[in-house]
Amino acid sequence: MGVSKRLKRVIYDTSILMLLYEGVPVFEESASLLLSKPECVIPRQVRDELKKLAGTASSIHRRKAAHLALEAIRKMGCRIVDVDADNTDDAIIAIVMSDPEAIVATADNELRRRLREIGLPNIYYRRSRHGLMLEGA
Template identity: 25%
Template sequence: MTEKSNPRQIVLDTNFLLIPAQFGVDIFSEIDRVCAFRHKIAVMEGTLKELEHLAAMGTAPEKREARLAQGLVRSYRPKVIPMEGMDVDAALLELPPEEAIVATQDQALKRKLMERGIPLLVLRKEKHLELIGQ
Protein backbone atom coordinates (compact mmCIF):
# COMPACT_ATOMS: atom_id res chain seq x y z
CA MET A 1 0.00 0.00 0.00
CA THR A 2 1.52 3.33 -1.00
CA GLU A 3 1.68 6.44 1.16
CA LYS A 4 -0.75 8.24 -1.16
CA SER A 5 -3.41 5.54 -0.90
CA ASN A 6 -6.37 5.88 1.42
CA PRO A 7 -5.94 4.51 4.93
CA ARG A 8 -7.25 0.98 5.43
CA GLN A 9 -10.38 0.83 7.58
CA ILE A 10 -10.15 -1.39 10.63
CA VAL A 11 -13.76 -2.13 11.55
CA LEU A 12 -14.26 -3.18 15.17
CA ASP A 13 -17.04 -5.66 15.92
CA THR A 14 -18.96 -5.40 19.20
CA ASN A 15 -17.22 -8.34 20.87
CA PHE A 16 -13.82 -6.89 19.93
CA LEU A 17 -14.66 -3.65 21.75
CA LEU A 18 -15.28 -5.70 24.91
CA ILE A 19 -11.70 -7.07 24.96
CA PRO A 20 -10.24 -4.27 27.13
CA ALA A 21 -12.79 -4.96 29.90
CA GLN A 22 -12.57 -8.75 29.55
CA PHE A 23 -8.81 -9.22 29.16
CA GLY A 24 -7.16 -5.88 29.99
CA VAL A 25 -5.68 -5.54 26.49
CA ASP A 26 -5.23 -2.03 25.06
CA ILE A 27 -6.71 -2.80 21.65
CA PHE A 28 -5.82 0.58 20.18
CA SER A 29 -2.11 0.34 21.05
CA GLU A 30 -2.13 -3.23 19.77
CA ILE A 31 -3.78 -2.16 16.50
CA ASP A 32 -1.06 0.45 16.02
CA ARG A 33 1.62 -2.17 16.78
CA VAL A 34 0.23 -4.81 14.41
CA CYS A 35 -0.96 -2.54 11.60
CA ALA A 36 2.20 -0.75 10.49
CA PHE A 37 0.38 0.98 7.64
CA ARG A 38 -2.02 3.89 7.38
CA HIS A 39 -5.30 2.92 8.98
CA LYS A 40 -8.48 4.41 10.39
CA ILE A 41 -10.64 2.87 13.10
CA ALA A 42 -14.33 2.41 12.25
CA VAL A 43 -17.42 0.76 13.72
CA MET A 44 -20.72 -0.22 12.19
CA GLU A 45 -23.73 1.84 13.23
CA GLY A 46 -25.31 -1.35 14.61
CA THR A 47 -22.29 -1.98 16.85
CA LEU A 48 -23.06 1.22 18.74
CA LYS A 49 -26.68 0.07 19.12
CA GLU A 50 -25.52 -3.35 20.38
CA LEU A 51 -23.33 -1.64 23.00
CA GLU A 52 -26.27 0.56 24.08
CA HIS A 53 -28.45 -2.54 24.43
CA LEU A 54 -25.81 -4.40 26.47
CA ALA A 55 -25.22 -1.37 28.71
CA ALA A 56 -28.96 -1.11 29.41
CA MET A 57 -30.18 -4.71 29.38
CA GLY A 58 -27.17 -7.00 29.90
CA THR A 59 -26.03 -8.82 33.01
CA ALA A 60 -24.01 -6.81 35.53
CA PRO A 61 -20.66 -7.84 33.94
CA GLU A 62 -21.99 -7.17 30.42
CA LYS A 63 -23.18 -3.72 31.48
CA ARG A 64 -19.76 -2.89 32.91
CA GLU A 65 -17.96 -4.18 29.79
CA ALA A 66 -20.33 -2.32 27.45
CA ARG A 67 -19.96 0.95 29.35
CA LEU A 68 -16.17 0.70 29.18
CA ALA A 69 -16.44 0.01 25.44
CA GLN A 70 -18.75 3.01 25.00
CA GLY A 71 -16.18 5.17 26.79
CA LEU A 72 -13.46 3.95 24.44
CA VAL A 73 -15.63 4.73 21.43
CA ARG A 74 -16.24 8.26 22.77
CA SER A 75 -12.50 8.75 23.35
CA TYR A 76 -11.25 7.37 20.03
CA ARG A 77 -14.15 8.67 17.90
CA PRO A 78 -14.07 6.04 15.15
CA LYS A 79 -15.77 6.55 11.82
CA VAL A 80 -19.36 5.24 12.03
CA ILE A 81 -20.40 3.20 8.98
CA PRO A 82 -24.14 3.26 8.17
CA MET A 83 -25.72 -0.15 7.60
CA GLU A 84 -28.88 0.47 5.54
CA GLY A 85 -31.14 -2.02 7.32
CA MET A 86 -28.65 -4.92 7.52
CA ASP A 87 -27.57 -6.64 10.69
CA VAL A 88 -23.98 -6.04 11.77
CA ASP A 89 -22.57 -9.38 10.57
CA ALA A 90 -24.18 -9.01 7.12
CA ALA A 91 -22.82 -5.48 6.83
CA LEU A 92 -19.31 -6.64 7.80
CA LEU A 93 -19.46 -9.34 5.12
CA GLU A 94 -20.22 -6.69 2.49
CA LEU A 95 -17.03 -4.71 3.17
CA PRO A 96 -14.54 -4.60 0.27
CA PRO A 97 -11.55 -6.84 1.20
CA GLU A 98 -9.02 -4.42 -0.29
CA GLU A 99 -10.29 -1.54 1.86
CA ALA A 100 -11.19 -3.09 5.21
CA ILE A 101 -9.95 -5.34 7.97
CA VAL A 102 -12.51 -6.70 10.44
CA ALA A 103 -11.58 -7.02 14.10
CA THR A 104 -13.75 -9.72 15.70
CA GLN A 105 -13.74 -12.67 18.08
CA ASP A 106 -16.89 -14.28 16.62
CA GLN A 107 -15.82 -17.71 15.30
CA ALA A 108 -18.65 -18.16 12.78
CA LEU A 109 -18.17 -14.63 11.45
CA LYS A 110 -14.40 -15.16 11.17
CA ARG A 111 -14.97 -18.22 8.96
CA LYS A 112 -17.33 -16.31 6.66
CA LEU A 113 -15.00 -13.31 6.44
CA MET A 114 -12.05 -15.55 5.55
CA GLU A 115 -14.13 -17.25 2.83
CA ARG A 116 -14.72 -13.81 1.31
CA GLY A 117 -11.06 -12.86 1.56
CA ILE A 118 -11.61 -10.13 4.15
CA PRO A 119 -8.56 -9.80 6.45
CA LEU A 120 -9.08 -10.27 10.20
CA LEU A 121 -7.64 -8.81 13.35
CA VAL A 122 -8.02 -11.24 16.27
CA LEU A 123 -6.95 -11.61 19.89
CA ARG A 124 -4.38 -14.35 20.52
CA LYS A 125 -3.64 -15.94 23.89
CA GLU A 126 -5.76 -13.23 25.56
CA LYS A 127 -2.70 -10.94 25.31
CA HIS A 128 -2.02 -9.59 21.84
CA LEU A 129 -3.57 -9.02 18.44
CA GLU A 130 -2.73 -10.82 15.22
CA LEU A 131 -3.52 -9.83 11.63
CA ILE A 132 -4.72 -12.74 9.47
CA GLY A 133 -5.14 -12.79 5.71
CA GLN A 134 -3.32 -9.57 4.95
Protein backbone atom coordinates in the same frame (compact mmCIF):
# COMPACT_ATOMS: atom_id res chain seq x y z
CA MET B 1 3.39 -3.48 -0.95
CA GLY B 2 2.17 -5.91 1.71
CA VAL B 3 -1.51 -6.20 2.48
CA SER B 4 -1.09 -4.76 5.96
CA LYS B 5 0.54 -1.59 4.58
CA ARG B 6 -2.45 -0.75 2.41
CA LEU B 7 -4.99 -1.17 5.21
CA LYS B 8 -6.01 2.23 6.52
CA ARG B 9 -9.26 1.53 8.34
CA VAL B 10 -10.24 -1.03 10.97
CA ILE B 11 -13.87 -2.03 11.36
CA TYR B 12 -14.33 -3.12 14.97
CA ASP B 13 -17.11 -5.49 16.00
CA THR B 14 -18.81 -5.74 19.38
CA SER B 15 -16.85 -8.79 20.55
CA ILE B 16 -13.43 -7.19 20.10
CA LEU B 17 -14.49 -3.92 21.75
CA MET B 18 -15.79 -5.81 24.79
CA LEU B 19 -12.22 -7.08 25.34
CA LEU B 20 -11.16 -3.58 26.38
CA TYR B 21 -12.68 -4.39 29.80
CA GLU B 22 -10.29 -7.35 30.10
CA GLY B 23 -7.33 -5.06 29.48
CA VAL B 24 -6.73 -5.93 25.83
CA PRO B 25 -5.52 -2.72 24.11
CA VAL B 26 -7.39 -3.39 20.86
CA PHE B 27 -6.75 -0.01 19.22
CA GLU B 28 -3.03 -0.01 20.00
CA GLU B 29 -2.53 -3.62 18.95
CA SER B 30 -4.42 -3.05 15.69
CA ALA B 31 -2.13 -0.13 14.91
CA SER B 32 0.93 -2.22 15.75
CA LEU B 33 -0.18 -5.07 13.48
CA LEU B 34 -0.88 -2.71 10.58
CA LEU B 35 2.27 -0.63 11.13
CA SER B 36 0.16 2.54 11.07
CA LYS B 37 -2.52 4.43 12.95
CA PRO B 38 -5.66 3.24 11.16
CA GLU B 39 -8.99 5.04 11.22
CA CYS B 40 -11.47 3.47 13.63
CA VAL B 41 -14.78 2.57 11.95
CA ILE B 42 -17.83 1.37 13.88
CA PRO B 43 -21.00 0.19 12.13
CA ARG B 44 -24.12 1.75 13.66
CA GLN B 45 -25.29 -1.80 14.49
CA VAL B 46 -22.21 -2.35 16.69
CA ARG B 47 -22.79 0.92 18.56
CA ASP B 48 -26.46 -0.03 19.03
CA GLU B 49 -25.51 -3.49 20.36
CA LEU B 50 -23.12 -1.90 22.86
CA LYS B 51 -25.79 0.56 24.02
CA LYS B 52 -28.24 -2.30 24.52
CA LEU B 53 -25.67 -4.38 26.43
CA ALA B 54 -24.74 -1.38 28.59
CA GLY B 55 -28.34 -1.12 29.73
CA THR B 56 -29.71 -4.64 29.74
CA ALA B 57 -26.91 -7.24 29.85
CA SER B 58 -27.60 -9.88 32.49
CA SER B 59 -24.17 -9.61 34.12
CA ILE B 60 -22.58 -6.52 35.63
CA HIS B 61 -19.32 -7.51 33.88
CA ARG B 62 -20.94 -7.29 30.42
CA ARG B 63 -22.69 -4.00 31.26
CA LYS B 64 -19.40 -2.45 32.42
CA ALA B 65 -17.55 -3.82 29.38
CA ALA B 66 -20.14 -2.28 27.06
CA HIS B 67 -19.95 1.08 28.86
CA LEU B 68 -16.16 1.04 28.58
CA ALA B 69 -16.35 0.19 24.87
CA LEU B 70 -18.77 3.06 24.20
CA GLU B 71 -16.50 5.47 26.05
CA ALA B 72 -13.47 4.23 24.10
CA ILE B 73 -15.30 4.73 20.79
CA ARG B 74 -16.00 8.31 21.80
CA LYS B 75 -12.46 9.01 23.02
CA MET B 76 -10.87 7.47 19.91
CA GLY B 77 -13.06 9.57 17.63
CA CYS B 78 -14.33 6.51 15.81
CA ARG B 79 -16.47 7.12 12.76
CA ILE B 80 -19.97 5.62 13.08
CA VAL B 81 -21.12 4.28 9.71
CA ASP B 82 -24.74 3.71 8.70
CA VAL B 83 -25.17 0.52 6.69
CA ASP B 84 -28.43 -0.99 5.52
CA ALA B 85 -28.07 -4.63 6.60
CA ASP B 86 -30.15 -7.32 8.27
CA ASN B 87 -27.69 -7.84 11.11
CA THR B 88 -24.39 -6.65 12.52
CA ASP B 89 -22.17 -9.20 10.78
CA ASP B 90 -23.78 -8.42 7.41
CA ALA B 91 -23.16 -4.70 8.02
CA ILE B 92 -19.49 -5.35 8.81
CA ILE B 93 -19.05 -7.51 5.72
CA ALA B 94 -20.80 -4.92 3.53
CA ILE B 95 -18.37 -2.23 4.70
CA VAL B 96 -15.22 -4.30 4.24
CA MET B 97 -16.36 -5.57 0.83
CA SER B 98 -16.83 -2.00 -0.40
CA ASP B 99 -13.53 -0.70 0.98
CA PRO B 100 -10.25 -2.34 -0.12
CA GLU B 101 -8.37 -0.33 2.53
CA ALA B 102 -10.41 -1.76 5.43
CA ILE B 103 -9.96 -4.82 7.64
CA VAL B 104 -12.24 -6.29 10.31
CA ALA B 105 -11.16 -6.77 13.93
CA THR B 106 -13.23 -9.42 15.70
CA ALA B 107 -13.26 -12.01 18.47
CA ASP B 108 -16.30 -13.71 16.88
CA ASN B 109 -15.42 -17.10 15.37
CA GLU B 110 -18.46 -17.17 13.07
CA LEU B 111 -17.60 -13.77 11.60
CA ARG B 112 -13.97 -14.87 11.16
CA ARG B 113 -15.15 -17.98 9.32
CA ARG B 114 -17.29 -15.87 6.96
CA LEU B 115 -14.39 -13.50 6.29
CA ARG B 116 -12.07 -16.44 5.52
CA GLU B 117 -14.62 -17.93 3.12
CA ILE B 118 -14.73 -14.62 1.23
CA GLY B 119 -10.93 -14.47 1.27
CA LEU B 120 -10.65 -11.35 3.43
CA PRO B 121 -7.93 -10.83 6.04
CA ASN B 122 -8.90 -10.02 9.61
CA ILE B 123 -7.53 -9.11 12.98
CA TYR B 124 -8.63 -11.54 15.67
CA TYR B 125 -8.19 -12.15 19.37
CA ARG B 126 -5.96 -15.03 20.43
CA ARG B 127 -6.80 -15.89 24.03
CA SER B 128 -3.61 -17.89 24.62
CA ARG B 129 -1.57 -14.79 23.71
CA HIS B 130 -4.01 -12.39 25.36
CA GLY B 131 -3.56 -10.30 22.26
CA LEU B 132 -4.50 -9.64 18.66
CA MET B 133 -3.19 -11.44 15.58
CA LEU B 134 -3.41 -10.77 11.85
CA GLU B 135 -4.88 -13.52 9.66
CA GLY B 136 -4.72 -13.74 5.89
CA ALA B 137 -2.66 -10.62 5.24
